[in-house]
Amino acid sequence: MKPMQSRNNFKRGLAAVAATFALIAGAAVAQEPIKIGSFLSVTGGAAFLGDPEQKTLELYVGKINAAGGVLGRKLQLVAYDSAGDAEKARTFTKRLIEQDKVDVIVGGSTTGETMAVIPLVEAAQIPFISLAGAVVIIEPVKKWVFKMPHTDRMACEKIFIDMQSRKFSKVALISGPGGFDKSMRGQCLDVAKKYGIDVIADETYGAGDTDMTAQLTKIKNTAGVQAVLNAGFGQGPAIVTKNYRQIGVTVPLYQSHGVASKDFIKLAGAAAEGVRLPAAALLVADSLPQSDPQRAVVVGYTKEYESHFKSEVSTFGGHAYDGLMIAVEAIKKAGSTDKAKVRDAIEGIRGFMGTAGVFNMSPTDHMGLDLSAFRMLEVKGGNWTLVK
């Protein structure tokens, strides 16, 4: 796998050099390509988001071109590595708009990067499909900004509905220090009342903490806790899960969609058994029933990605797939790359089946997913299973 990878990288490097020369030579192409601009956190702390996103975009732009392109024109991907830095994201977006003159932007791995470029895309009036999570991106609605992933508020709602069905009403919350954690904690506290959930304990842990027994002991000793919800990202939730079993807390543990990858099960090991979390259908592609309308899309994407990169799919790459496909669909519908028409076409997308769920965009909803997009999963036998 390693040599393959570096050969690919080398080829990409050569292609970049060749592209540079082509630009310098000013070689005029008969038919201008449709330019898809992107800035992703391919390196840095959010690389686990940006890396599968970039791979997905490259893979599918290649596939679409091999199949003849869009509107008879080839697609051209212009992607920059913003490394999780909002300032870089802003500069690269300016570059995409002013220098590369892209037709649409699909990118922005993190909420911070996305929020930093929103003023630019709004001013330049260019359709922008974000791949970041927080609800602030689309609320209030911005004319030119759309987003693919489910929001953290939806994750809270999905979890609370599951809790309701299990007759839990007194819940403890434990969350980490990152942007994802903080945003989700706030959203959960916001919507808890609506589902008759009482948050009776609210603990936090710090960045790089390796032991959360203190916080969990406090939760264990809080009278009446019926379930615990961990709003977290990265390593923290795996440690919480391990400590949770070590100190013998017996009430059910819920995690967020932020840990919806095989790595979580690997890190937490046997302690992950019985943990529930909301996630996109992509993670359980193979166990979806044949009748499930989403099966074809997620199984197709999984096969394509895994056979090409020899690594497991993540929901993040799935968001990039959705973003690219919706952009392409909108360009086809608009019949041109006219930015205003493409924007209107994206807003008009209905019943579009993506890896994250069914997208029904509208002038008041620039994400278009509803709660059915989330599946409640439970870890059983070291794997994800669908909760019936």
Added chain:
Amino acid sequence: MLARLASPRTGGLLALAVVIALLPLALTNKYFYDIAVLVGLNAIVCVGLNLLIGYAGQISLGHAGFFGLGAYGSAILASRYGWPPLAAMLTTTLAVAALAYLVGRPILRLKGHYLAMATLGLGVIIFMVITTEDKYTGGPDGIAVVPLSIGGFVLQGERIWYWVVGALLLVAVWLALNLIESPAGRALRALHSSEVGAEVVGINAAEHKVMAFVISAVFASVAGSLAAHYSGFVTPGKVAFLHSIELVTMVVFGGMASTFGAVVGAAVLTTLPQLLAAFEDYEMMLFGAVMMGTMIFMPRGVVPSLARLFQSRRQQPSSGEGSGT
């Protein structure tokens, strides 16, 4: 007359002004202007930081903290509490100066690695406060900032910002050059060569070090406030340790104890990642190679090394360049 022109205080400043005035001829779109503005803002921080590192010989690994305080001070006061941006900037700058003074007095008694660690700690504390106090700062996802308005005039657009930042950079360089040539500047350079020696001839070492620290913090804070208003958004990434390292690298790369070296360092290290972006996966490798090559073949930094090369036979007793290492 010729000697006067060749001195950094007149000739150098004039050259910089000419470069700033003529650069727009090469800036064909807003993206290039954007890079130029970022270069200018980084250069202002580096000119200040160079006074501390290059002239006073004190290291700071926490300057992104001051930059961040400037940015967030302006962001919070102007955007959340609706202060006029200029008042917010002024208040923030004064507060940062006071903080730098209070913190600088005890920690500048430390030397070498210990001083580096203390400033690093200061930067980390500022970073943590900004990420945790999300009620005011927006936490890790950052905060939006209103545009800079003076009276009824709103500063918006890369071209206007280019001229504002260019003018401020000239002012910053002029201030720094004058400070270096003043008795205080000579005292700083004496400190850098030998602290004991400087104290023996009657220089108040503590006072001068703190002065350099406060001035460099003020430069960073003002640049931070401007950067926040310019980009309209701040995230804690600008306050992080890595940004502090970037700033120090710019100063060292351009050449310590050379004000124009700081400007060149900021210019090269801000534009290089943009130039190398076309090489995708090889970007970081090439970046590293350029840095290593420069440090191996020009160990004193770009500007002092080149200046030596071109003026190897000419003596420049009054020149600040390449004198204090």
